[in-house]
Amino acid sequence: MICALASSVCFGAASVLQAMAARAATPGTGGGVDVALLWRALRQWRYVAGLGLDGLGFALEVVALRTLPIYAVGAALAASLAVTAVVASRLLPVRLSRVEWTAVAVVCAGLALLALASGEEGHRDGSEALRWALLATAFGVLLLGVVGGRLPDRPRSLVLGLGAGFGFGVVEVGVRLFDGIDFTDPVLYALLVGGGAAFLLLTSALQRGSVTTATAGMVLGETIGPAVVGVVWLGDRTREGFGWLAVAGFAVAVAGSLALARFGEAPEADLGTRPTDPAHPEAS
Known part of the structure; x- marks a missing residue:
């Protein structure tokens, strides 16, 4: 659980550093996804530091997923939005409202409940059918991106964000x-x-449309589905008699994260404009 929480801290802090680098980078002149922005951002130490934190966060996530139920790790990763919100309130000219501070506290409370209720990871290897279903789902995420990319901005953000969550x-x-x-x-x-499809879909979702909607869809997609797979097919369990507490903790942590969804991309919260950097704490 310590690794899962540390991973969340790394991803959340990296998101703010990369957002600051994107704001300082020279904006592009064309429409759509500005691929050259990555090269311009890489010239800044904040972006490089953010990538380093992303790499460390992913390594910690792998350790956590090898030792904890997926539902616990997923909730902890969604909580990176709470870290992003707190760090952004210190480093960027953006302030958290009382409701958002309450949401941060709610996320922490939900994770505490999960820590108390979580058992060991399941020891099932997963059937061959599950392995092929996972690959089919990955290609389904790409197909969802093709369909969702043609929708109007509002539903487009939700569909692409949800698809990115499925990819993660x-x-x-x-x-x-x-x-x-x-x-x-x-x-x-x-x-x-x-992983590649998730990054592409989230990039597209954040490039045009509501960041809040896209991030909320992403949080739902990356937490609920994997949690169900872990419990039903991989044997993830809670401590004896604590199943209800795990469900409550999971729901509370995810709900608090959704309340902080606008911090999925700090520049929008700061400037009120579309984001220029599609960086996402779990995508690097």
Whole structure:
């Protein structure tokens, strides 16, 4: 649980550092996704530091997923939005309202309940059907991106954000099923396709439309689905007699994270404009 929470802190802090770098970078002149922005941002120490935190966060996430139920890790990762909100309130000219401070406290309370109720990770390896279903889901995320990208801005943000969440969920489940480099294992390709698709969809969602809507969809997609897979197919359990507490903690932590969804991209909270950097704490 310490690794999961530390991963959340890394991702949340990285998001703010990358947002600050994006604000300082020279804006592009074209429409759509500004691919050259990444190169301009990489010239700034804040962005490089953010990438370093992302790498450390992912390593900690892998350790957590190997030792904790997926539902506990997913809730902790969603809580990175609370970290982003608190750090943004210190480093950017953006302030948290009383309701948002309450949401931060709610997230912490939900994670505390989960820590008390979580049992050990399940020890099922996952059937061959689950491995192929994971790969099919990863390609389904790409298909969802093709369809969602043609929608008007408001539903587009929700659909693409939800699809990005599904992609990150594929990565969460894939880490549990991954047994090493095996080019015949569909899990390997699910990890690559799912992670890449998630990044592309979230980039597109944040480039145009509501960041709050996209982030809320992402939080739902990356927490609920993987939690169900972990419990039903991989044998994740709670401590004896604490199932109700785990459900309550999970729901409270996710609800608090959704209340902080506008901090999924700090520049919008600061400037009131569309974000220029699609960086997401779980995507790097």
